[in-house]
Amino acid sequence: MNTLLEISGLHLNAGKFALKNINISMARSDYFMVLGPTGCGKTLLLETIAGLYMPAGGAIILQGRDITRLPPEQRSIGLAYQDSLLYPFLTVKENILFGSRGRGKAGDPQIRRHLEQLVEAMNISGLLDRYPAGLSGGERQRVSLARAIVKRPPLLLLDEPLSALDPRTRGAMQELLRQIHLREGLGIIHVTHDFTEAMQLGTCMAVLKNGAIEQRGAPCDIFFHPATVYVAGFLQGENLLAGTILTINGRRWFRQDNGPLLFGPLPLDCGAAIADNPGSQKRKMLIRAGNLRLGRQPPESANSISWTASVSRIALNRTHADVYCHGSGNWQASLSLARWRELQLSAGERVNLWVNPENLHIIPEN
Numbered sequence: 001m002n003t004l005l006e007i008s009g010l011h012l013n014a015g016k017f018a019l020k021n022i023n024i025s026m027a028r029s030d031y032f033m034v035l036g037p038t039g040c041g042k043t044l045l046l047e048t049i050a051g052l053y054m055p056a057g058g059a060i061i062l063q064g065r066d067i068t069r070l071p072p073e074q075r076s077i078g079l080a081y082q083d084s085l086l087y088p089f090l091t092v093k094e095n096i097l098f099g100s101r102g103r104g105k106a107g108d109p110q111i112r113r114h115l116e117q118l119v120e121a122m123n124i125s126g127l128l129d130r131y132p133a134g135l136s137g138g139e140r141q142r143v144s145l146a147r148a149i150v151k152r153p154p155l156l157l158l159d160e161p162l163s164a165l166d167p168r169t170r171g172a173m174q175e176l177l178r179q180i181h182l183r184e185g186l187g188i189i190h191v192t193h194d195f196t197e198a199m200q201l202g203t204c205m206a207v208l209k210n211g212a213i214e215q216r217g218a219p220c221d222i223f224f225h226p227a228t229v230y231v232a233g234f235l236q237g238e239n240l241l242a243g244t245i246l247t248i249n250g251r252r253w254f255r256q257d258n259g260p261l262l263f264g265p266l267p268l269d270c271g272a273a274i275a276d277n278p279g280s281q282k283r284k285m286l287i288r289a290g291n292l293r294l295g296r297q298p299p300e301s302a303n304s305i306s307w308t309a310s311v312s313r314i315a316l317n318r319t320h321a322d323v324y325c326h327g328s329g330n331w332q333a334s335l336s337l338a339r340w341r342e343l344q345l346s347a348g349e350r351v352n353l354w355v356n357p358e359n360l361h362i363i364p365e366n
């Protein structure tokens with residue numbers, strides 16, 4: 001891997017809060033999402049990388065250079081916040097060039113040329129002579145992004161850059177960020193509490209819990225294979241069952257607590273939790289709603305684990321329908337709109353639910 005940023009054993013004390021043993025390794029081609037609930041330390045992490053806080057321990061290496069103790073202006077890192085303040089008495093153009101002006105680089109022909117390309121690509125060339133007061137939220141956000149990247153930093157840090165935008169502007173900004181990432185060739189660390197955004201943009205992801213990284217990996221992998229109940233909960237894991245792992249004739253099964261269902265045989269790779277720690281122990285099992293199948297007829301495959309339940313309600317979304325059922329527990333299945341229209345389901349109806357063993361994921365209880 002062509003490493004852009006290597007953070008190892010980073011510790012930061014901030015009053016009663018601490019960032020603990022943060023390890024991140026990313027390439028220039030990575031779009032790294034940091035995900036977590038409010039107060040878990042996302043902003044502090046970005047600000048420590050940017051140099052606004054001095055860590056108590058650990059190292060931050062950017063492009064092979066140890067920047068751990070350097071002041072922010074010597075780090076070559078761009079930082080943009082959700083509500084980045086623009087200077088009200090400066091035009092958009094002056095705002096974008098502000099940092100460069102302070103360092104005597106605003107007249108640099110390379111920066112000027114880059115500014116022209118950037119404002120064109122970000123669709124803000126018509127705003128350059130305006131003042132921040134009359135700009136919309138989406139326009140302000142694009143201006144603060146342009147300010148953060150005009151000097152072509154190798155690393156861009158974004159703190160919830162999309163959360164104040166309406167869904168349509170957010171979609172357009174996501175596309176813009178993707179293009180900037182590819183075209184400008186800069187690594188991005190993007191902080192959010194929205195896991196859909198993390199799934200849509202990220203090539204890698206870290207989930208934070210109380211100042212420490214709880215899980216790190218590819219977004220899709222974390223989505224289907226959360227390592228802990230905390231991560232499964234934060235990623236809104238839909239069917240999270242409590243139960244026990246049993247060994248029957250040398251094969252492992254999951255028995256649902258307070259219910260009749262037995263799931264298995266479990267595949268060997270259904271979660272490190274069992275391989276490491278076999279025996280009859282308490283576990284959680286996750287079935288993502290998209291992996292829970294639903295129909296009027298039982299499944300055709302003999303390998304599927306199936307049971308019956310009643311439809312309690314149906315919630316329509318833009319791209320799919322969530323069908324909530326009750327029977328041997330509470331269940332949520334996600335159907336494509338085409339499948340939902342084909343089935344013509346109604347509340348109270350009896351249906352078959354089923355899941356294939358390869359879609360069962362086991363998580364330790366704690």
Ligand SMILES: Nc1ncnc2c1ncn2[C@@H]1O[C@H](COP(=O)(O)OP(=O)(O)OP(=O)(O)O)[C@@H](O)[C@H]1O
Binds near residue numbers: 040
């Ligand atoms: N300078 C500081 N001194 C002391 N405590 C701080 C400081 N900055 C932040 N904190 C505390 O550290 C914790 C983490 O804050 P941080 O802003 O990093 O959270 P966050 O994950 O970004 O939250 P949000 O999603 O709400 O922005 C919070 O409890 C916050 O009050």
